[in-house]
Amino acid sequence: MFKSLFRPKPQPRRASSTEGRVVYAVGDIHGRLDLLDGLIERMTEDYRAMGRQDPPVLVMLGDYVDRGAQSSQVIDRLISLKTQGAEGRFEFRALMGNHEETLLHFLDDPMAGPSWVEYGGGETMASYGVQRPVGRAEPEVWEQTRQAFRAAFPPAHEMFLKQLELLVVYGDYVFVHAGVKPGLPLERQTAADLLWIRNEFLDNPHGLKATVVHGHTPTEEVFVGRQRINVDTGAYATGVLTAVRLDGGEPKIIQFSKARAA
Secondary structure, eight states: OOGGGOOOOOOOOOOOOOTTOOEEEEOOOTTOHHHHHHHHHHHHHHHHHHTOOSOOEEEEOSOOSSSSSOHHHHHHHHHHHHHHHHTTSSEEEEBOOHHHHHHHHHHHOGGGHHHHHHTTHHHHHHHTTOOOOOSSOOHHHHHHHHHHHHHHSOHHHHHHHHTOBSEEEETTEEEESSOOOTTOOGGGOOHHHHHHOOHHHHTSOOOOSSEEEEOSSOOSSOEEOSSEEEOOOOHHHHSEEEEEEESSSSOEEEEEEHHHHO
């Protein structure tokens, strides 16, 4: 399915530090609440088995909406997780993906709609009870759709998306949605690259003294290398949602799929 995106086999990794924290990073969800709920249960079981008492870190790597049928429900669940995190049960960090950026753009610009629906925005509209235009709609039709979507889009959801982070750092790990522009320090990275970059990042050494943990580029197999870890396993198409646990030792892959749960 994703053969054109396959990369060379993972390389041996150097030891990396999380500065004593246990960090779980979750790949692209794309409207699959069923998979998210199952993966949260798996990560909870994994952490209990470690016997740790300190709160773990949960990093969501972006692309919560589009393509799957439950985008609205996924955002509801993430808001709930953020509330639980604020209560001290764990540390919750949520990154913006390019799909969230596009959704926010459509709230203000109707002409962002045609390109949005080409890669899954129609399913997000439907999850909020809004029907996307049929065929090549005129600008006024898109404006009507934008107004209907904005009216249906809860203020709490908009606030949540606008508060999403572009990157977070724990020890020797940098967490971003898409990747980083090779050759630039973190402070010079742009939002466009952090949210959208692909081949330039995947095909070249990035030059940072860190391992970049990302999603954005779906592959059938998780990639774990010295330079980067990719946990986007195309959940909307494969039915497999992936997380990686980082705690200073070897990364541990945790997955949930409907097929494996059956």
